[in-house]
Amino acid sequence: MKKLLSLSIITLIIVAAASCGGSSDSEKTTEATTESTASTDSGNPSYDPHRGEGKFTSVDLSPTLDVAKAELGNQVSQVKCSSCHKLTDEKLVGPGWAGVTTRRKPEWIMNFITNTDVMIDKDPEVQAQLELCLVRMPNQNLSDEDARNLLEFMRQNDGVK
Template sequence: MKTFLTIVGLLILSMAHADEGQDLYNKSCVACHTIGKGRLVGPDLINITQQRSQEWLVAFIKSSQTLIKSGDPEAVAIFEEYNRMPMPDNDFTDAQTLAVIEYIKRTSAGTEANGQTADAQDLLSEATDENVSSGALLFTGEKRLTNGGSACNSCHNVQDAQTFSNGTLAKDLTTSWEIMGSAGVAAIIEGPPFPLMTVAYQNHPVTEQEVLDLTAYLRSVSESSGNQAAESYDMAMAIFGIAAFLIIMVFIMIFYPQRKPSRVSA
């Protein structure tokens, strides 16, 4: 009886460990990676446990940039291959990291790799100019997100002469679609893996329609970025300020009455 209970206990612990790995993967990894469905923002992770040591995987998952900065050749090669897109650090314990690795290993065993890029072009196969226009309004905040999330230009900038955006807190998204494709952009909007975005949209999820519209807009920006000059609104504001100052000075010189200094009697 004791042996039976021990076995049952181990099975329960194993199932809980497996579920934790899947939950962590879905929360922090699925926006950028697949297991057997091809490349996304980052590499396909199928059979990664056969290609890298457990020690290396733990280090990379916890802080890829630390490993890259140490000069690890495999980490540097991945960083360069995927457009130097930094993978966010994960505040996992060793046990949690191992649970994620175990989930990837278990899922890989029942999956056949296709060796393709998981760029779901069909996401935008029926996108129209209306989607692009709606996405532009959502990006700038002129049209509020349904669940009250912050407008994209609060943190991000794009080089688009038709809209005003000058967010500098996070990455410029002008070429984001070119780098990540439709599937990558949509996945990050829908389930952001970056800490700041995770907090900002945790209770304000972006709807499926908004994901489509924003992705369509970013595709439009990316495709037209080579045909329009990059605009710096910082410079524009500086020029405007100087011009306003000069106008005020001219106004004072022309209209301000000439006054003689008053004499003070002794």
């Protein structure tokens, strides 16, 4: 009976890890940003908690929603995100998405989507969220275009028209 229980638990862990999609090869990271020696609010040298860590230093958003991008972002969300995130503020596996575009700058969101592992390691608020959710978000290996579409979908979810 103990062998069956152990085998069931191991199988469940393997299936859960495989269903998250994408590889989490920690050797792959996006382009590094220029390092500075100044300390920031987070206490990490060269880390900007307002834009995160990654190649996006500026994301130009139109005041109105790009509906075509939002629809493409919805498709990405359904495949890569909806098994762990709800569109409300309710936690599923990860936190809900409601209000994320009002709490975070677009650069931070884009850097987190495309540079997940580094952001989890450096951002104190992401680390605090990890303590609540208990599951590290896997790197979904999304392209910059997919990430931008996903951002537009998040804006739509937050009521941008």
